[in-house]
Amino acid sequence: MSEHEEHTTHSQGFYIAIGVGLLIGTATTVGAAFVNLGPFNPVVALLIATIKAIVVVLFFMHVKDASEKLAGAVVLSGFFFLAILISLSLADYLTRSWR
Amino acid sequence: MASAVIPANQAPKLNYLNNGHSLRSWLLTTDHKRIAVLYLISVTTFFFLGGFFAMLIRLELLTPQGDLMQADTYNKVFTMHGMIMVFFFLIPVVPAVLGNFLIPIMIGAKDLAFPRINLLSWYLYIIGGILITHVMLTGGVDTGWTFYAPFSTEYTNTKIVEAGLAVFIAGFSSIFTGLNFIVTIHRMRAPGLTWDRLPLFIWSNYATSLVMVLGTPVVAITIVLVAVERLFHLGIFDPRLGGDPVLFQHLFWFYSHPAVYIMILPSMGVVSELIACFARKRIFGYKFVALSSVAIAVFGFLVWAHHMFVAGISLYAAMIFSFLSFSVGVPSAVKVFNWTATLYKGSITYATPMLYAFGFIGLFTMGGLTGLMLATIGIDVHVTDTYFVVAHFHYVMVGGVLMGYLGGMHFWWPKISGRMYPEGWAKLSALFVFVGFNLTFFPQFILGYVGMPRRYWQYPPEFQVLNVLSTAGASILAVGYLLPMIYFLWSLRYGPIASDNPWHAAGLEWKTTSPPPTFNFEETPVVTWEAYNYDEIPDKELEAPVAR
Amino acid sequence: MPDSPATTQVATPVTAMEHEAHNPALLHHFVDAQQQKNAASLGMWLFLVTEIMFFGGMFCAYLVYRLKYFNAFAAGSQQLSIALGATNTAVLIISSVTVVLAVKAAEAGKRKVLVGYLAVTVLLGLTFLGIKGFEYREKFERHHVPGPTFQFTDTFDDNGRQIPVDSNEAQLFFSLYFAMTGMHALHMIIGCGLFSVLAVLAWRGHYSPGYFTPVENAGLYWHLVDIIWIYLFPLLYLISRHS
Numbered sequence: 001m002s003e004h005e006e007h008t009t010h011s012q013g014f015y016i017a018i019g020v021g022l023l024i025g026t027a028t029t030v031g032a033a034f035v036n037l038g039p040f041n042p043v044v045a046l047l048i049a050t051i052k053a054i055v056v057v058l059f060f061m062h063v064k065d066a067s068e069k070l071a072g073a074v075v076l077s078g079f080f081f082l083a084i085l086i087s088l089s090l091a092d093y094l095t096r097s098w099r
Numbered sequence: 100m101a102s103a104v105i106p107a108n109q110a111p112k113l114n115y116l117n118n119g120h121s122l123r124s125w126l127l128t129t130d131h132k133r134i135a136v137l138y139l140i141s142v143t144t145f146f147f148l149g150g151f152f153a154m155l156i157r158l159e160l161l162t163p164q165g166d167l168m169q170a171d172t173y174n175k176v177f178t179m180h181g182m183i184m185v186f187f188f189l190i191p192v193v194p195a196v197l198g199n200f201l202i203p204i205m206i207g208a209k210d211l212a213f214p215r216i217n218l219l220s221w222y223l224y225i226i227g228g229i230l231i232t233h234v235m236l237t238g239g240v241d242t243g244w245t246f247y248a249p250f251s252t253e254y255t256n257t258k259i260v261e262a263g264l265a266v267f268i269a270g271f272s273s274i275f276t277g278l279n280f281i282v283t284i285h286r287m288r289a290p291g292l293t294w295d296r297l298p299l300f301i302w303s304n305y306a307t308s309l310v311m312v313l314g315t316p317v318v319a320i321t322i323v324l325v326a327v328e329r330l331f332h333l334g335i336f337d338p339r340l341g342g343d344p345v346l347f348q349h350l351f352w353f354y355s356h357p358a359v360y361i362m363i364l365p366s367m368g369v370v371s372e373l374i375a376c377f378a379r380k381r382i383f384g385y386k387f388v389a390l391s392s393v394a395i396a397v398f399g400f401l402v403w404a405h406h407m408f409v410a411g412i413s414l415y416a417a418m419i420f421s422f423l424s425f426s427v428g429v430p431s432a433v434k435v436f437n438w439t440a441t442l443y444k445g446s447i448t449y450a451t452p453m454l455y456a457f458g459f460i461g462l463f464t465m466g467g468l469t470g471l472m473l474a475t476i477g478i479d480v481h482v483t484d485t486y487f488v489v490a491h492f493h494y495v496m497v498g499g500v501l502m503g504y505l506g507g508m509h510f511w512w513p514k515i516s517g518r519m520y521p522e523g524w525a526k527l528s529a530l531f532v533f534v535g536f537n538l539t540f541f542p543q544f545i546l547g548y549v550g551m552p553r554r555y556w557q558y559p560p561e562f563q564v565l566n567v568l569s570t571a572g573a574s575i576l577a578v579g580y581l582l583p584m585i586y587f588l589w590s591l592r593y594g595p596i597a598s599d600n601p602w603h604a605a606g607l608e609w610k611t612t613s614p615p616p617t618f619n620f621e622e623t624p625v626v627t628w629e630a631y632n633y634d635e636i637p638d639k640e641l642e643a644p645v646a647r
Numbered sequence: 648m649p650d651s652p653a654t655t656q657v658a659t660p661v662t663a664m665e666h667e668a669h670n671p672a673l674l675h676h677f678v679d680a681q682q683q684k685n686a687a688s689l690g691m692w693l694f695l696v697t698e699i700m701f702f703g704g705m706f707c708a709y710l711v712y713r714l715k716y717f718n719a720f721a722a723g724s725q726q727l728s729i730a731l732g733a734t735n736t737a738v739l740i741i742s743s744v745t746v747v748l749a750v751k752a753a754e755a756g757k758r759k760v761l762v763g764y765l766a767v768t769v770l771l772g773l774t775f776l777g778i779k780g781f782e783y784r785e786k787f788e789r790h791h792v793p794g795p796t797f798q799f800t801d802t803f804d805d806n807g808r809q810i811p812v813d814s815n816e817a818q819l820f821f822s823l824y825f826a827m828t829g830m831h832a833l834h835m836i837i838g839c840g841l842f843s844v845l846a847v848l849a850w851r852g853h854y855s856p857g858y859f860t861p862v863e864n865a866g867l868y869w870h871l872v873d874i875i876w877i878y879l880f881p882l883l884y885l886i887s888r889h890s
Contacts, residue, residue, distance in 0.1 A: 009751055019744035026736045026880075030729060033885035036806075041889065045881035053874045060747045060870050070285070071692045078696035081313045082703040084400050086710060089349045092404065092416035093711050209676035212686040278693045286686040287676075312693055316701035324708070324826065333793045333822035334815060335708065341815040346711055350704050618676070 010059075018059050025052045114517070114614040129214035130617055135200035136515070137221050142196060143584065145187040145228060152180035154577065157539075157570040163563050165556040173556035174241035175257070181244030182262065183235075186269050187228055189500055190358060193365035194311075195224070195276055197507045198304045200515060202280060204608040205298050207289025207626065209618040212282040213275075220275040227269030234262045243554065245355070248336035248347040252328040259329055263322040270315045270322075273361070277311025280304055289607070291626035298606055298630050299375075299388055303368030306392035310357045310364075310399060318354035321347065345411050352403035360399040362496060363463070364392055366503025367434055370456045373506050374438050376604040377453035378445025381631040384437040391430035398427045408479045417476055424474035431467050435460060450602070451525035455506030458533050462498025466491060469544070484554070487547025490540045498536055505532065505583065513597030517614040518590045524582060531579030538572025605631050672858040684860055691864040695871045702830065702875055709823050709882065717887075719816030722803035723824070724886035726791060728782065732884040735778050736876060742771035743873045746842075746866045753859035758852060761862070765846035768869070772839040779832050786821070793822045806890045824883055831879060834872045841865045 029048045037044060058064040063072045115132045118124075125133060155176045159167040168176065199217065203210050211217050234240060240262045242251045251259050284297075284305050324335055325347070334340025336347045375382050382388055404412055404420040412420075438460055447453070469491040473479045482488060512520050542565035547553075551562050558566065600609040605628075611620050628635065677683040713720045749764035790798040799817035802809040845865055848854070854862060 009754055012748060012751070015744055015747050015751070019740055022740045022743075023737055026733060026740065029881050029885065030733050033729075033881070033888040036889040041885075041887065042881075045885055046878075049878050049881055052877050056743065056870050056874055056877070060743055061867055070689060074689070074692040074696055075699075077309075077313070078699040081400055082699055082706070085317065085353050085700075085703055086707050088401065088404070088416075088419070089346075089353075089707055089711065090714070091419055092345075092349070092412040093714060095413040095415035097413065211676075213690060214674075214676065216690075274697055278690055278697070281693055282686050282690045285689055286682060312697055313700055316697045317704045320701050320704035320830075323830075324704075327826065331794050334818055335822055335826075341716065341813065341819055343711065343715075346708060350707065353704075623678070 015059075018055060022052055022055060025055075112612060113616055114612060115617045116517070116614050118617045127218070129210070129218055131199050131203050131211045131214065131217055132515075132615065132617075132619075134217050134221050135196050138191065138195040138199060138224070139515075141221075141225060141228065142188055142192050145183050146192075146580075148232075149180055149183035149188055150577065150580065152176050152183065154573065156180060157573040159556055160558070160566045161570045163558050163560045163566075168556065170556050171241065174243075174554070175239035177554060178240050178243050179231075179235050182231060182240070182266070184496075185244050185358070186266050187224070187231065189362040189496055190269075190273055191224060191276070192362075193369065193500065193504050193507065194280065194304055194307055194361075195220070197300075197369065197504070197511060198280065198307075198365060199276075201511065201608055202283060202301060202304060203287065204611065204615060204619050205301055205606060206284065206287060206292055207607050207620065207624045208283065208287035209620075209623075211279045212287055213279050216275050217279055220272045220279070223268050223272035223275070227265045227267075227272065230261060230265035230268065234258045234265065245351060246322070246325055246347075247351075248325060248328070248344045249338065249342075252325055252336050253332070260326045263326050267319050267322050270319050273311050274315045274319075277308035277315075280308040281312065284308075289624050289626055295386065295389075296626060296628070296630050297389070298368075299371035299382060299385070299392070300365070300368035302389040303364045303371070303392040306396035307361050307364040309393070309396045310361050314354040314357045314361075314400070317350060318358075321350040321354070324350075345407065348407050348410055349404065352406045353400070356403040356406060357396070357399040359492075359495065360395050362500045363503075364395060366459065366500045366507075367392065367463075369503040369507035369510070370438065370459045371434075372604075372606070373452045373456040373510055374441050375631040375633065376510070376602050377448045377450055377456070378442050379448075379633045379636075380441050380445045381629070381633060382437060383440035383443075384433070385630065387433050388437050391433040394430040395427060398423070398430065402427055402474075405474055405479065408476055409483045421474055421476050421479075425471060428467065428471050428474075435464055435467075450509075451520075451522060451529055452506045452510035452602075454526065454529040454533075455502050455509065458529070458536075459499060459502040459506065462494050462502060462536065466494030466496075466498055469494065482547050484552055485547035486543040486551045486553055489553050490543035490547060493540045493543070497540070502532070505529075508583070508587075510602065511608070512587065512590070513601045514608055514613050514615070516587075516591055516594075517597055518594035519597050519601065520583075520590045520594060521586050524586045528579050528582035528586075531575055531582065533579075535572050535575030535577070535579050539569050539576055540572070542566070542568045542572075603636060605633055605636065680857065687860045687864060691867050695867060698834075698871055698875075702827070705823065705827050705830065706878070706882075709827065712819050712823065713882075713886075716813075716816040716819060718803040718805070718810050719812045720820045721805075721887035721890075722801050722810075722812045723791075723799070723817045723820030724884060725804070725888065726789070726801060727824075727884045728785075729884055729888070731778055731782055732880050735775050736880045738771050738775045738778070739873045739876050742768050742775070743870055745771065746869045750859070750863050750866045753849070753854050753862045754856055756856040758849060758854075761849045761854070762846050765842050765849060765862075769839050769842045769846065772835055772842070776832060776835055776839070779828065779835075786825075791821050793818045793825065797821070803887075804890050805887075827879055827883070831872065831875055834875075838865070838869050838872055841868070 025048055029045055032044050032048070033041065057075060061071075063075070115130055125137065128134060155168070156173075159165070159173055159176075165173070199211070238257060240255075240257045240259060242255055242257070242259065246259065246263065284301060288297075327333060328335050328337065332340075334342045336342045336344050338344060371382055371388060402420060402424040404416060405424045408417050408421075469487070473482070473488065473491060509520060509525055512518070546562055546565050546569075549562075551558055597613045599611070599613050601613075602609070607624055607626070608615075610624065673680050673683060677686070745764045745768045749761055749768060752760035752764055786792050790796050797814065797818050799812065799814040802811050842865060845862055849862070
């Protein structure tokens with residue numbers, strides 16, 4: 001097996017900084033919820049959530065540092081098939097004439 | 100179970116079967132080959148249990164009147180038939196028996212990546228099996244194997260929660276098997292065994308495992324929701340409380356349609372191995388066949404709502420799903436065409452495994468083409484919930500999966516048991532299976548087309564002739580299934596000793612002893628050849644590999 | 648099946664122990680520790696995918712009903728406490744930091760630091776569960792728990808317009824709220840148990856810079872549970888709060 005997975009471990013300060021960033025993200029989510037953005041409120045909320053999730057995956061779960069891309073591909077495939085489930089289900093619900 | 104019996108005049112070899120004889124050495128084993136044997140015994144048990152219910156169905160349908168059983172009983176009988184066959188036989192059968200036994204050997208590994216999780220999978224399967232047996236003995240379930248809400252959540256008074264728990268637990272067995280296979284195939288391959296040298300059986304099991312890992316959790320949570328709904332009446336699937344029963348069908352079929360590919364893909368892998376060996380050729384278009392497995396697994400997730408064309412989904416969604424359903428036909432056709440092309444100018448031997456492979460190609464093609472008919476909305480609306488659908492999926496699941504499984508069992512039996520089965524009897528039973536199968540299920544195409552609905556215990560008298568044919572066929576089919584069980588058991592003691600490679604086949608599993616030692620190989624093999632390098636195996640070895 | 652008399656047996660059970668090399672953590676069927684580590688890691692990631700799909704079924708149901716009954720979902724959401732939800736989000740994020748620092752300590756072989764961070768993580772997890780329990784209690788008191796006792800008389804305040812809400816539709820919101828947060832809390836409980844066991848094992852010196860895969864994999868699990876909450880929080884607590 002040639003894949004070697006050596007973490008370039010970051011400093012304690014780096015991880016704490018990431019954590020603080022995530023907390024700021026949470027605060028932003030709450031703040032944005034109180035601003036009337038019309039249909040974009042949920043979009044913004046999910047966008048921030050996704051950015052936070054990506055940060056966690058990349059830095060806390062070390063996908064960014066892993067020399068192999070397999071872990072990233074695996075987790076992406078999960079979200080991909082989840083997207084299929086949701087989008088094709090909604091293809092039904094959003095186009096029903098008898099809602 | 101099987102202990103390898105070695106005559107005293109031969110040098111005794113240590114193998115996985117004689118490495119420990121206590122019950123404990125079997126029940127606590129982490130050897131993938133022993134776990135495969137445990138699975139073999141348990142899925143065979145459930146197969147005959149499910150088959151028993153199938154015979155009850157066919158006996159009831161022998162006459163137009165409901166004379167053998169009440170309508171309620173009939174509902175339970177076909178439900179138990181479906182649940183046992185789908186969740187406890189078809190889904191685990193090829194991966195858990197043949198896959199478990201062969202995957203590590205085919206890739207030159209000592210075991211699966213997680214041997215203890217592998218054993219855990221078997222125990223989960225058994226716990227689920229005990230639960231479903233308990234449900235069966237204490238009244239059964241009458242919803243059909245699909246648990247459709249709101250009948251399952253609000254109306255039926257049968258043991259939905261317990262049956263759901265059984266399926267939930269068996270589902271986790273399947274998830275862990277798939278996870279184990281994926282990691283094993285990624286991480287445990289022998290040096291030199293690159294992805295484009297893998298046997299197609301590995302590719303197809305890899306694709307199956309993807310579906311197991313990605314799909315099964317969705318049905319698990321769906322069953323949890325059904326149980327919660329049934330216990331607390333929250334309204335998630337109850338239209339009276341604002342819920343949508345069609346949502347249940349979406350979630351259920353998101354797994355349960357791909358589950359069909361969990362069943363068929365490993366058998367397709369088996370057939371690839373058989374055709375290459377008995378046509379003595381490399382599979383035509385290896386890469387296409389390999390990737391078509393993955394394509395089937397992925398496309399399989401895009402088509403689920405073709406089970407719901409009349410359930411109240413939007414017309415737009417029905418069109419999308421109809422269109423997407425056709426797309427699965429492409430990789431399936433790639434496989435069938437490539438198998439046929441492999442046969443062209445091959446030197447074909449009509450050994451029993453090959454007979455099953457031929458049966459598979461013919462019956463799977465029938466099942467697949469009628470699947471395309473059903474993907475067409477117009478036809479599907481006409482024949483929904485008729486015997487046409489029943490015949491279609493039995494052509495795929497029995498004609499496809501079971502043919503592949505039996506072919507594989509005959510092919511690898513010498514490796515698993517170290518003994519040869521009796522070829523004459525095997526050919527006879529293959530004939531029984533093929534004839535019996537077609538006689539059972541072909542009349543059902545006609546029955547469905549002329550309008551006989553499924554899941555009723557009575558029918559108008561004009562349908563009787565075809566139903567009698569079907570029941571007669573089922574009897575022949577039953578003989579065809581009992582015979583292999585008898586002669587396989589017989590061969591354990593009386594069958595001729597198998598050589599390491601009785602078929603002169605390519606593949607790493609034939610390069611170790613029969614049966615293999617506990618850790619599969621004396622030393623880790625280094626692979627320097629392509630898969631199915633039959634042109635490199637000398638011609639003189641080809642002489643009558645079957646005559647024994 | 649009994650053996651025939653002609654059989655010669657030389658069977659000695661070969662156990663995994665006899666095959667183990669000098670590294671006591673290396674299982675017999677792996678070539679080396681790196682292969683074992685890579686296998687465990689990939690297995691964990693695949694397990695996380697199954698978790699994504701497991702929760703995914705509920706997210707799908709949530710979306711369908713949210714689109715169908717938006718007003719009821721907004722009214723239900725407005726009955727949840729943003730302060731408690733946001734606090735819990737913060738608790739989880741901090742616990743993710745302590746987990747990642749625990750893994751770092753394990754990698755550096757600092758046993759006591761590792762145990763410390765694991766213990767803090769468990770405490771944070773319990774804090775989360777405590778706050779969640781407090782929220783659940785409040786739901787019970789206000790009859791917002793789905794079932795025969797469910798009552799919902801609140802209206803959806805759409806920029807000053809009071810839109811009455813069907814109590815069945817609001818019950819669907821709370822059904823999904825309890826299903827999703829309940830399943831999440833179950834994962835938290837499992838995670839707390841996991842880290843408690845790891846802390847004990849770490850205290851006993853089971854892990855070394857050469858072998859700390861369980862800590863790493865439990866960390867991956869914890870981060871995923873965190874990510875699921877990151878989505879649950881805005882989806883459940885923050886529907887149409889601007890009105």
